[in-house]
Amino acid sequence: MAMLRPVTAAPDQPTALPEQAPAGGQPARRGRAGLRRLAHAVRSNRKATVGAVLLALFTLVALFPGVIAHDDPNATIYPRSLGPSARHLFGTTALGQDIFAQTVWGTRQVLIIAVGVGLLATVIAMLIGVAAAFYGGAWDGSLSLITDVLLVIPLFPLLIVIATYVQNAGTMVLVVVLTLTGWSYTARQLRAQALSLRNRDFLMAARVRGERKMYIVVVEIIPTMTSLLVACFLTNALYAVLFASGLQFIGLGDPNSVSWGTMLYWAENNEALQTGQYLWAVVPGACILTLGAAFALLNYAFDEIGNPALRPVRRIRAKRAG
Amino acid sequence: MPSGPARAEPGGQTRPLPPDTGTVLEVSDLSVEYITDTGSVVAVDHVSFGLGPGEFIGIVGESGCGKSTLLFGIAQLLSPPARISGGTVCFRGRNMVGLTDEELAAVRWKDLSVVMQSAMNALNPVTTIGAQFRDAMRAHGVTSKEQIAGRSAEVLKMVGIDPVHLTSYPHQLSGGMRQRSMIAMAMLFTPELVIMDEPTSALDVVAQRSLMVQIKELQAEFGFAVIFVTHDMSLVSHFSDQLMVMYAGRVEELGATRAVFDSPLHPYTAGLMEAFPSIRGPRRQLTGIPGSPPDLARPPPGCRFAPRCPKVMTRCETASPDLYLVDGRQVRCFLHDGAHSPGSPNDGTGSPP
């Protein structure tokens, strides 16, 4: 799929932690204050707001599809290959289904996959990345090795190979397969940040106080990494949306399920483009793009939040080359 | 100050010293702010001082007091979100604030050079030392390979480094050597003013002292002025003519080093003295200054040091003191406003006659 990996530097460089305000006072308290800052940051960053709004819209559609679309997405009872009209907002497919209904109901599956993979892959990545950083030594060596190997093996071909053997991958199978193959990138990022945090003062203080490693990890480190964890979730969600659709498009998903990717599969198989049934191909793809863009925008905004140097610069009357 | 022989240039020519106009640098009311999402933060608040030829001024203060920002503001090296919000910086009579990089290029390095804190960060990691000397010289019209090579070797020898290291990369040199090669680079055109931002902080005490001695020797030979920023009061007290103490972006005390050292007028300066041990002299209890600097996004209404001041009075918390002239020194403290009438803080150079 499109190179959706986050756009900060190579994955083994830690994302910069929020800089202090110049000549500042106390370092901002992490944890609870971190979440509040996050919320404020989302509201003030335009990209984040657009992304968040789009995401909210899709979530609403996924939660209440019946309210928005009154037709049964699977029913093949309508006249075939109709153009858009008041009755069928996006027309009908060559098999007699209402495209609008399919699009609306398909949102649910796509979001489930996105959120499912997003959460699961991030959790796995966090466990592995942070464990590697903290237990160090042989643990780090072997975990990093596994991560790196998985990172290098080309993802989509691997997915294709696995999906081929699995045959007709339904939603749950897709979630599992995508999670198992896709956690490595974010694991690297999380490990890098955990490593850079390891030697920060507040952790030294905790160790000196005699806190156990598990406590340190859960109570001190993970809240500090909130911003990055959210970014990782978004990365993995975006990856899931694009790759799941891709797999479904080439027929490796369950073709009888209702999803944007499967819609495109049927559209392609019925030569929608060549026969003038444009909306059938345009609409589901546009939805994938929009949902993907929502995740990508939010993700990028979080990069900016974590690294203020990347934020848009106001046009100050300064010379170039800031 | 002894002004040495005519200044050496790459290529062996000499530049005659310009007529003594009294001041090399005149900073007036300089203010620097950072523009953040939540508003602007004033990092440097109306700072003024002057520097004559060959003078050495030390600027001291805690981390975050704005001294580095001040330095970059003077050298016109700020980057967004920082910007100069007011004041002038007159170098050789010409105000540098507001000039473009192209307009400044003529003066940069030839008349004014900079030494930064960490040579590891200030040197381009992927080019050799020699290459970095070379592009500085080429940028100012020296193109002959022999001249470049000759001058590069010359400045390295000045700081005690074997010229064979011109082909080394920064990471191949030791910390002390890196720092000294930065100073060598600053000497390429024997400028009139060298600005140094904590050049010794990354070194051990022995290397620190040897570097300072080196700097003073070069200064004696070539007669350039130095602005030296540091948090180490004791280090700079031995070597500077003027001393400026900064706190929370403001000048708190400014005057001749000996005077400030022997009898600090500002409670903060006094506190700083107490915090530094002396190898000689009687052993005494070290006292720190309790508390920490204010958040400049929300500075306290009155004197900025009031929350931590051992001699704080009630008016200190509501009114902000100006700089008062006392015995040829400037102090920003209400304790000293009765001694003389409040002097205008901007009456030219701060150095005593």
Added chain:
Amino acid sequence: MRFALRRLGFFALTLWAALTLNFFLPRLMPGDPAVAMMSKFRGPVSPQAFKALAVAFGLNNQQSLPSQYVTYLGDVATGKFGTSLYFYPQSVGRVVLDAIPWTLGLVGITTVLAFILGTGIGILAAWRRGGRLDSIAPPVFVIMSAIPYFWIGMMLILVFAVQLKWLPPAFGFDITLTPSLTLPFIGNVLEHALLPAIALLVTTIGTWILTMRNTMVTTLAEDYVRMARAKGLPGRRIMLDYAARNAILPNLTGFAMSLGFVVGGAILVEYVFNYPGVGYMLLNAVTYEDYPLMQALFLLITVTVLLAILLADIATAIFDPRTRTAG
């Protein structure tokens, strides 16, 4: 030197992992896909094809699993990938070799273009912070990076091939022509390659621009860039020698690794355009359950990505003096 050995060891390990996946995946799946597939096979199955299937699925029960594994590794090492089922009776090797040049051309050129344009635009955007390029670049390219490869292909076909009829909608060349090294034929090939290349370029370039821009922004904040300004160096020199050089280096390996994604995208683009490259073959193999071909193509793609990373590592070592002395 030790670093180089470790890297090579890592590559060998990854290759081994890919091979092992190839070996074990079919044996792990429930049911007996080989039997199911063979029953679908129309016409007699030659002993060779049967053997290929048997090897792929471990139906050869005389050998124990470990020795099957060893045999498999040996076969791969000697280039015995078996016979293709879809392109029967061609050998897998033959099919793969025929497909490689098409993908090489398409992906190769697109990647080079994307890299050059992407880094160039990224560097400029960061250099002119606050300028127009920099303010529109991030949102535009972020959205572009979310475009599904296959969909943009379909949209391009829709607009340029179906509606406007400017360019052909499918295949590597006009199937009525015979392939030859003549100018008209080459022109025809380029004509067919244009839309797929645009599709790949559009989706790939966005992320590269942004990565480059972000590293560049971080690099511009470094002390040595400030020092270069302090020395009065001309702007272009600072941008290229001080900033860009340092910004590109850490990204080289990352770019190479993202080649895996470009390849993935190429698979879909080739599918949509029926472009006869490696990706198209892979998907055909999938559709027709030509497992030997599929496995071989998967290995090929993995090896290619590994080679690219190796090249990037070498380039980094050449251009970054710090790695050289570190060993």
